[in-house]
Amino acid sequence: MDYTRLGRSGLSVSRLVLGTMNFGPRTSEADAHTIMDLAHGHGVNFFDTANVYGETPGDGVTEEIIGRWFAAGGGRRERTVLATKVYLPTGDWPNEGRLSALNIRRACEESLRRLQTDHIDVYQMHHIDREAPWDEVWEAFSVLRQQGKVLYFGSSNFAGWHIAQAQEAARSRHFLGLVSEQSIYNLMNRWVELEVLPAARHYGLGLIPWSPLNGGVLGGVLRKEREGGASRGTSGHSAAALARHREAVAGYEKLCADLGEDPAHVGLAWLLAQDGVTGPIIGPRTAAQLDGSLRALDITLDEGVLARLDELFPAPGLNGGKPAPEAYAW
Template sequence: MDYTYLGKSGLKVSRICLGTMNFGPVTDEKESFRIMDAALDAGVNFFDTANVYGGLGGGGKSGDTEELIGRWFKQGSGRREKVVLATKVYGKMNIEPDGPNNEGGLSAHKIRRHLEGSLQRLQTDHIDLYQMHHIDTAVSWDELWGAFEVAINQGKISYVGSSNFAGWHIAVAQKEAQKRNFLGLISEQHKYSLLCREPELEVLPASHELGLGVIPWSPLGGGLLGRNALKKLEGSRSEKIAEQVDKHKEQLEQFASLCNDLGEPQDVVALAWVLANPAVTAPIIGPRTSEQFENSLRILDVKLDEAALKRLDEIFPGPGGAAPKAYAW
């Protein structure tokens, strides 16, 4: 396994991040435990979750995934100590009564309460990376950084990250943190794939310049860049993908042909392409099975040459580089 520093911090994480959104609602506990054990055995030390996971469809409730991970930690054998644990705060928790302070947001009141809930569910005394799941422009940075400073001083979190921020949000956040002599953000978790290259305009350059490691989510384009996308496999998940497959069919067929020439499956090439970007720390893989997890490890051995990268740009054109050069003289 390869490791790198997460942004400007001294925290070392694996170049693959294990996403856990499927754990509980899609992948049962036994298989989830098996995947997490396999991840540790492979040297993957970076696990990502969120307080709302478990309640995002599938008939579960918010917090189910954190509780599952907590039970896995409870088995001992150094599991918690070996993991760089990341979770998130922002969304509405369907385990709490409806009310104005249980809507999406990042008030200091909500951060304090939801952090305590995550710690309890995860059966740990600290979160290594506590991430804002979305921007909340109704809350000032004085309030936000004040809340996170308290949590750090209490030893309940080690670092702060963001998710789904615009480039200018990241710039403002870091400027306001600097005013307080505070480390600020060390990571941005963002949607990024061959099918979603808009972050190359602002988010990736801003993150790279300001010391944030980028953690791409949905690096397989919601499954469209997977090895089975063109087969339109039966089932509720694949039926949802089918419409998008039709929309991008020509691109996906060209992509499949290129991958065949390279001798690698589509998912491996797509993930290797994301990992090749110097702004990227670790793409999030969200396996539903142990087999899918094992297949993902292959990306560390695949190095795409200039010809392959050029062909991928032709199949999936990006915005043309960073702003403003991408669109202005």
């Protein structure tokens, strides 16, 4: 396993992040425990979850599954860099969501209880709160840090200017601020390259891509379609994305076939090659899917392949895929 620092922090994390959203809804507890054991066996030490993951939003089932795995001992908690999230509602009453000091305190305590641990390594805001002032948010977070309940803080689904707001507010308090941003990022969704990724690099945040295969569309969906197999990429939002980009996806799968590599592994390898990316989140439903994802770490994409991928899935912007402000002007 390869490791890197999480943003400008001194924390070392694996270059693949184990996503746990399937634990409970699609993956049984026994299988989830097996997957986490295998992840440790392969050196994956960075686990990502959220307080709303589970059978129904807010029931906390996924955190509870992880907590019972930690409780089995054997150094499981000690070897894990644990990230969870706060923001989305966990109930119907006021203050059971968002980023008020009250909800931050309450949500953190509930996550600690479910996870059966005394601290969270990376506590992430699941979304920007347009109503909570940064003074309130950072004061609440600083209390958690002083209490030893949280070590680092991250964001998710932030715009570039949200990252700047957060970091400047933290700087004014002489606080470390954010060390990571979790965004949707894949070959088909490259909008973070305009401002989010440059902002993350500037402020020293590691970027953690979610949906690295765009809901399965980049995982060999056309091949599976020809073979008569089921695929996530042929339903819901993924089906609409496939319909819009079918020609590009066909070219992508041909390129992967020419390389002798699985499309899913190439999609992950492309993200690993991007400057500023800490590691993509993989969300295996089975142990076999976890094992397969590790292949991405051994794939090196040469300049010719990277150029061809840019042709199939062009970077956003008007001036040759440059980041802002060059993307908009000169």
